[in-house]
Amino acid sequence: MHINPHLFILPRTPAQIVWNYKDHIQHELDYDYSKRLGQLINNPDLFNSGNTIDIQLLNAGILTVSKTDNTEWGWDELSKIYHIGTQNIPCKHIPQNIHEWTREYLDHCNEVLAAPLPPARRMLDNASTRIELPTPTTPAHDNLTHALTQRKTCRSFTGAVLSLNDVSSLLYLSFGYLHERDSSADGIAEGLAARRSSPSGGGLNACECFLLAQNIEGLEPGVYAYHPAEHVLTPVNPWPQAPLGQLLGGQHFINNLPLGLFITARFDKLWWKYQHSRAYRMAFVEAGHLSQTFQLVATALGFNTWLTGAFADDQVESLLKIEGSAEQPLFFVGCGESDGQAMCQEMLDLLREEQS
Structure with a gap:
């Protein structure tokens, strides 16, 4: 026993x-x-x-x-308890289709809205000294400003095919090791010179990504590992038989998403340099940096984006073939052609039905 x-x-x-x-x-x-x-x-x-x-x-x-x-764990027990304890969201029933999801999500929102809403913003004391800021200016033809103002989380995608050229640009600018920054590596320890467009704690680049390719021109549907140093993909698994939404907490409005990425963290890299469990925070910070960069690059390429942290860890680890390892999935981002709707059509239809 x-x-x-x-x-x-x-x-x-x-x-x-x-x-x-x-x-x-x-x-x-x-x-x-x-x-x-x-x-x-x-x-x-x-x-x-x-x-x-x-x-x-x-x-x-x-x-x-x-x-x-x-499983091997390089930090203290408290960080391990938090990591394992927040895996696999307790869910009595995963919605099996988009209509189940819309009904359950609407019921959840109504339940939340029945409770008093917390203050929407920090209170501004009328007696406080106010320093008025100049009117923001947005430079003409500024690509960064355009990407920042146009980035939007969408839940209605057309499923239209993406070109492999766009996917290459998206992966390189978001997760690739930038050749343009090779000259900035002077004096950096061997093996730690690689630089991405996003910052990384200790320059470790502890986060990796796996590509879920469903509708990409010239690429067989499936799961691929992205290798940032070589800028290549290697096959990991065929496209899962179950709908994508089944893997992502029943969010079936995303079933036709042409491209998605699972952002993972290599905890062993962090353990190697930082023995205190405070470094556990850095994995999430880095994943957040990469997620935002991905969304801005995708927006600049003309795509809409979607992101979620709701997924079944055990199933994702198996799909990515990283089960039982020090590499763990933290976040999911995706992009594609969209009609720009923040809500999926099924949710809009249900809201109209409820209001009529």
Whole structure:
């Protein structure tokens, strides 16, 4: 018999809270159960199938019959608990089609809006000194200004094919190691000279990306790893049989998205340089930088974008063939031709139906 390795124990007088952070299940143990658990932690071989408490601890998943292999983790236990505890969003039912998703999402929004709304912005005291800023100017024909003002999250894509040239530009400018910056690597340690268009903690470039190609000219539908130093793709898996929305929390309005990217983090790179778990924050910061750069580049190329953090980690890790490794998926971004709608057509139809 073994103790479940994904337990977090909290003393809450007069009870003991045992939280299975991997499965999102919480138990409250009284003194007798807590005492028995302590004995079994000290020596799991004391398990007695005739002991009612032992059987209940086993049925609750606090004890396990088989030993669970722990994935290597280079930081402290608290960061590991947070990482594992926020994987695989608890969901009783993943919407199986776009109509289920629109109904469930609308119900969720109505439930949220029924509660008082937090202050929309920082309060401005009338007595405070106000420094008026000049009217913002947008330079004519400035591509960056255009990309910043035109970037928009859309949920209605046509599915139109993307050219491989555009995909090449998008990957290089967002995730590639820029040859144009080779001269800026003087004095930098060997192996750390590569530079992207986005900043990276410690210059480690700890984030990577996988391309989900559904409708790209000259590229077979499938999952590909992008290699930024060589600017090449390598096949990882065929295009998944299930709709893309099934992988992304039931958001089926995205099923015809021609191109998507999973942004992953190589934690082992961060562990190598930064032993304190504060560096865990840097993985998310870097993913955010890359996500924004991707969206601006896609906008400049004439595409609309969409992004989400809602996905089934286990399924994504399997699809990308990184399960059981120190590389973990953090975010998803995608782009394509769109009619510019922030809401999908099915949601607009449902709203009109509700209002009529």
